[in-house]
Amino acid sequence: xxxxxxxxxxxxxxxxxxxxxxxxxxxxxxxxxxxxxxxxxxxxxxxxxxxxxxxxxxxxxxxxxxxxxxxxxxxxxxxxxxxxxxxxxxxxxxxxxxxxxxxxxxxxxxxxxxxxxxxxxxxxxxxxxxxxxxxxxxxxxxxxxxxxxxxxxxxxxxxxxxxxxxxxxxxxxxxxxxxxxxxxxxxxxxxxxxxxxxxxxxxxxxxxxxxxxxxxxxxxxxxxxxxxxxxxxxxxxxxxxxxxxxxxxxxxxxxxxxxxxxxxxxxxxxxxxxxxxxxxxxxxxxxxxxxxxxxxxxxxxxxxxxxxxxxxxxxxxxxxxxxxxxxxxxxxxxxxxxxxxxxxxxxxxxxxxxxxxxxxxxxxxxxxxxxxxxxxxxxxxxxxxxxxxxxxxxxxxxxxxxxxxxxxxxxxxxxxxxxxxxxxxxxxxxxxxxxxxxxxxxxxxxxxxxxxxxxxxxxxxxxxxxxxxxxxxxxxxxxxxxxxxxxxxxxxxxxx
Amino acid sequence: xxxxxxxxxxxxxxxxxxxxxxxxxxxxxxxxxxxxxxxxxxxxxxxxxxxxxxxxxxxxxxxxxxxxxxxxxxxxxxxxxxxxxxxxxxxxxxxxx
Numbered sequence: 001x002x003x004x005x006x007x008x009x010x011x012x013x014x015x016x017x018x019x020x021x022x023x024x025x026x027x028x029x030x031x032x033x034x035x036x037x038x039x040x041x042x043x044x045x046x047x048x049x050x051x052x053x054x055x056x057x058x059x060x061x062x063x064x065x066x067x068x069x070x071x072x073x074x075x076x077x078x079x080x081x082x083x084x085x086x087x088x089x090x091x092x093x094x095x096x097x098x099x100x101x102x103x104x105x106x107x108x109x110x111x112x113x114x115x116x117x118x119x120x121x122x123x124x125x126x127x128x129x130x131x132x133x134x135x136x137x138x139x140x141x142x143x144x145x146x147x148x149x150x151x152x153x154x155x156x157x158x159x160x161x162x163x164x165x166x167x168x169x170x171x172x173x174x175x176x177x178x179x180x181x182x183x184x185x186x187x188x189x190x191x192x193x194x195x196x197x198x199x200x201x202x203x204x205x206x207x208x209x210x211x212x213x214x215x216x217x218x219x220x221x222x223x224x225x226x227x228x229x230x231x232x233x234x235x236x237x238x239x240x241x242x243x244x245x246x247x248x249x250x251x252x253x254x255x256x257x258x259x260x261x262x263x264x265x266x267x268x269x270x271x272x273x274x275x276x277x278x279x280x281x282x283x284x285x286x287x288x289x290x291x292x293x294x295x296x297x298x299x300x301x302x303x304x305x306x307x308x309x310x311x312x313x314x315x316x317x318x319x320x321x322x323x324x325x326x327x328x329x330x331x332x333x334x335x336x337x338x339x340x341x342x343x344x345x346x347x348x349x350x351x352x353x354x355x356x357x358x359x360x361x362x363x364x365x366x367x368x369x370x371x372x373x374x375x376x377x378x379x380x381x382x383x384x385x386x387x388x389x390x391x392x393x394x395x396x397x398x399x400x401x402x403x404x405x406x407x408x409x410x411x412x413x414x415x416x417x418x419x420x421x422x423x424x425x426x427x428x429x430x431x432x433x434x435x436x437x438x439x440x441x442x443x444x445x446x447x448x449x450x451x452x453x454x455x456x457x458x459x460x461x462x463x464x465x466x467x468x469x470x471x472x473x474x475x476x477x478x479x480x481x482x483x484x485x486x487x488x489x490x491x492x493x494x495x496x
Numbered sequence: 497x498x499x500x501x502x503x504x505x506x507x508x509x510x511x512x513x514x515x516x517x518x519x520x521x522x523x524x525x526x527x528x529x530x531x532x533x534x535x536x537x538x539x540x541x542x543x544x545x546x547x548x549x550x551x552x553x554x555x556x557x558x559x560x561x562x563x564x565x566x567x568x569x570x571x572x573x574x575x576x577x578x579x580x581x582x583x584x585x586x587x588x589x590x591x592x593x
Contacts, residue, residue, distance in 0.1 A: 086573075098577070099577055100573075100576070100577060102570045102573035102574055102577075103567070103570075195553060195554070196554065196556075209551060209552065209553075235559075235561055238558075238559040239552075239556070241554070241556070301542075303538070304538065304539060304541075304542060306535075307535055307536040307537075307538055307539050308539060310532065310536065311536055311539075318512075318513060322514070325514070326579055327578075327579070327586050327588055328574070328577065328578060328586055329577035329578070329579070330577070330579065331579065332579035332580065336589065338589050338590070339588060339589045339590075339591050340514075341516075342588070342589055343514045344514050344515060344516040345516055347513075347514050347515055347516075348515050348516040348517070351515075356513075356515055356521075356525075357525070357528055359513045359515065360506075360509055360510070360513050360515065360525055360528075360529065361528075361529060361532055362513075363509050363512040363513040364505075364509045364512075364529060364533075366512075367508070367509065367512060374533075374536065376549045377539050377540075377544060378536075378539065379549030379550050379551060380542075380544035380547040380548070380549050380550070381539050381542060381544060382549075382550045382553075383547050383548060383549070383550035384542065384544065384547060386550065386553055418528070418532075419531060419532065419535060433553075434553060435553035435554060460553075460554065
């Protein structure tokens, strides 16, 4: 039986039926990781012994009939900014080298309670700052569809791992598009929940008012199941929201009749790759054919989202990353002259260029004399952007557009011009500013075989409508999870 | 409007950010920041007078809870991460005179 071709839900069903043992699923994933890692570099830590230990315990629970959940026995991976008790957690940064947290992030603990086996930690842009996974101190992850291209970022490792069949699902985090954009580039499903849906306890913070943890999966059904497993009200995160309904798999309904869908005109204009545009419009036509009312829509202030976002995110990052000072954990510089010199040397040697760039910008916009002109101005803009979404959602149940303006760029082409790289976040970033749920669904490939993603944006706390629309699209197109066949030898040669 | 970051400003921001920058890095940071600020300045096209700065998107209030210890004694696992420790303390360079 080809375990690796199954979705997470199919795999768990077979495990619960006694057709597959958890340890065999773990072995299949670990074998695939060994085969694919030289080419994709999507993992930074692989916990082989721990995975087999978990598999044994979960198998016992399943056999005893105590563990019956949808994801019981499924091997998955988590992004390296999620703390796990005793497991190396570095945010792909030198400054956290050797850090083993004393506790586990709530979202990861929720997965473990659901019977998911955690295989290891995935590669990411350093501290989630980047759009390509090239700012990682471990070297870039590669796109499994073409290893000469980036997987996107910052959750590039999680998305590449799912696309390469190294795991049956993964957790990422999304501050400005960091689940949706790499999901789009890697041809997998990714969802950023409404702010407050998934506890941020144990997520190493980047931009606290924007960060959310979310699932990366092979198909829409798996996405709903992973979201259902990780979402919870958590008193340990004071921004966590108690929701009346966590039954996201209940939204796996093949029906969009009467659903009002708006396509923001400003998401389909200048700067959008024609092949991406065509694929997204075709996907919209599929939903229209299934009975949704689809039309072009007005959504204002799109061009102001990126400058507002980078101001707010940099400000929060400069504050959040102050804790990395070489005292309590991670890297400390070798030679220093007193306490302040130790702080400065440790941070200068421990952080990479993109992280330093954002800390400096953030320190500047928060400094006295500039605080009003930059930081408060950005927060006022955020209020206006939120209002634009509120207006759009008076007319529509969801918004539909591309996830990113292009397909995955080639390796090495993005970091030279940061501002240009930031512009690639144009469609995803305002969703974080407004705290909304957003989802990426694969809708085809371009001529070179690189995946294209459609983004669905919902009202606050309305993930279910996104899942229903995405599921209907998947059913209509009979889209099934396709294993990416990596030519390891060719990829290894290219890497040389 | 072209922003100009002075040597004094980048020096000051470096202190706030607790980063030691080489001369080369300072020049690069100045150029980077000027370019970003020029871009951020398009926000000035928007009239935001009378708009309240929005820090949280949903109408939530302060969340209070009793300050009760729920986790166990994590002293050893916390100290195990210290780059330098002395017995039960994090070791740092001399801080007072």
